[in-house]
Amino acid sequence: MFNAKMKQTDYCKQIRDGLADSAGFSTSTPNGWLAGHVARCARCQGRLQGFNRVSLGLSLLKNQRHSVDLLARANKKTLRYLKNNVRETASAIDLSQAMPEPGLVGKFHRYGNAVSNAAACLFMALLLKTGIYHSITQTQRDGDETIKGLYAKNLDANSQTFKDIFNC
Numbered sequence: 001m002f003n004a005k006m007k008q009t010d011y012c013k014q015i016r017d018g019l020a021d022s023a024g025f026s027t028s029t030p031n032g033w034l035a036g037h038v039a040r041c042a043r044c045q046g047r048l049q050g051f052n053r054v055s056l057g058l059s060l061l062k063n064q065r066h067s068v069d070l071l072a073r074a075n076k077k078t079l080r081y082l083k084n085n086v087r088e089t090a091s092a093i094d095l096s097q098a099m100p101e102p103g104l105v106g107k108f109h110r111y112g113n114a115v116s117n118a119a120a121c122l123f124m125a126l127l128l129k130t131g132i133y134h135s136i137t138q139t140q141r142d143g144d145e146t147i148k149g150l151y152a153k154n155l156d157a158n159s160q161t162f163k164d165i166f167n168c
Contacts, residue, residue, distance in 0.1 A: 011037070012044055071098050 038044045075095040079087050086092060102109075148166055155162045 012041060068099060071100050072096060 038048055075098055079092050079096055082092065151162055151165060
């Protein structure tokens with residue numbers, strides 16, 4: 001009985017090592033040997049459930065917002081397990097006060113309002129400039145057509161004066 005139990009434990013250890021090696025990768029097995037073993041072995045069932053819970057917890061952890069001092073609090077709790085003389089070293093104190101380094105977006109976040117305000121001002125200036133020049137050009141065209149129509153009505157369109165004024 002001891003020998004059979006030992007063989008089962010070795011087999012379970014091989015499966016655990018295989019699961020640990022394949023963590024983060026697809027664990028699909030073509031013959032279903034893993035599923036068959038887990039269906040029979042309660043110990044491996046518990047370990048696989050724990051593995052799945054940890055995997056789910058880590059994936060949920062990635063999607064949640066955390067406070068800025070999370071790293072420092074985690075380091076403080078970890079440092080409690082060290083010996084007293086190690087807790088008082090300069091490295092341990094630095095770890096207990098560690099703050100995460102901001103990413104590229106975090107570094108430039110404080111300039112976001114100023115940049116967006118400047119971009120809005122430039123956009124408005126561009127719109128005003130194009131709008132004003134467009135309306136000036138349109139007004140000039142409309143005025144030329146009105147004057148041309150007025151002269152054509154009062155003068156003969158084929159006369160030399162009309163042609164001289166409008167360069168026809």
